[in-house]
Amino acid sequence: MNRYSIKDLEKLCGIKAHTIRIWESRYQTLSPKRTDTNIRYYTDVDVKRIMNFGLLNQHGFKISSVAKMSDEELKETVESILKSSNGHTAYINLFLGAMLDLDEGKFQEVFIDAESKFGFEETVVEIFYPLLNKIGVMWRVDKVSPAQEHFISNLVRTKLIAGIDTLQLNEESSNQQKVVMYLPEHEMHELGLLFYSFLFLILIDKLFVVSFYLFLTLNIHLKLQDEF
Numbered sequence: 001m002n003r004y005s006i007k008d009l010e011k012l013c014g015i016k017a018h019t020i021r022i023w024e025s026r027y028q029t030l031s032p033k034r035t036d037t038n039i040r041y042y043t044d045v046d047v048k049r050i051m052n053f054g055l056l057n058q059h060g061f062k063i064s065s066v067a068k069m070s071d072e073e074l075k076e077t078v079e080s081i082l083k084s085s086n087g088h089t090a091y092i093n094l095f096l097g098a099m100l101d102l103d104e105g106k107f108q109e110v111f112i113d114a115e116s117k118f119g120f121e122e123t124v125v126e127i128f129y130p131l132l133n134k135i136g137v138m139w140r141v142d143k144v145s146p147a148q149e150h151f152i153s154n155l156v157r158t159k160l161i162a163g164i165d166t167l168q169l170n171e172e173s174s175n176q177q178k179v180v181m182y183l184p185e186h187e188m189h190e191l192g193l194l195f196y197s198f199l200f201l202i203l204i205d206k207l208f209v210v211s212f213y214l215f216l217t218l219n220i221h222l223k224l225q226d227e228f
Contacts, residue, residue, distance in 0.1 A: 003041040015054045027067035044100040051093040052078050088126045095131050099152040107155050160194040167201040
């Protein structure tokens, strides 16, 4: 189980620690636990809960009213907001919730809804990219487990590969340039490479590039031959 300080919640949820404390003391929005040395900490459940509280508050709900909702009412209200909202933040938070719960069904459900509303390209650029940035922050401060990180990364990777596969290159012409994209030597995490290759393929017609080579890794001392 991950443990979070109130500062961690502030960074992850975008809500000031002072505000979280007020909500907690006035409305019992959260019930932090304590370590053997009496240090307060929060759990994955608390992270999801405070993200939902923040979302509803941004959409005009009073925290005093939200605090009285059952977990099921809170979930239904958030989903209702999601369906009527054109923003990306709610989807990022829902994907984070799916990651924390290791819930692939929820991930797929949120993805289908986001893609139908924004399209694949916008979902990748405006939702997946900031999502991965936020997960990177969580990883660096040891607030996400390897299982959770691998879970969400693999699902995003699958979507990116499927999206790349739908993009077609033009027929090759002698006056068009060729491009090689690769990871630095010893770097094996390819999500960034897949993300930028997807963006590149979207722009490929404008750049007059038709031949596209994607390598997991390439020795940086390797001299590229003329065929590239």
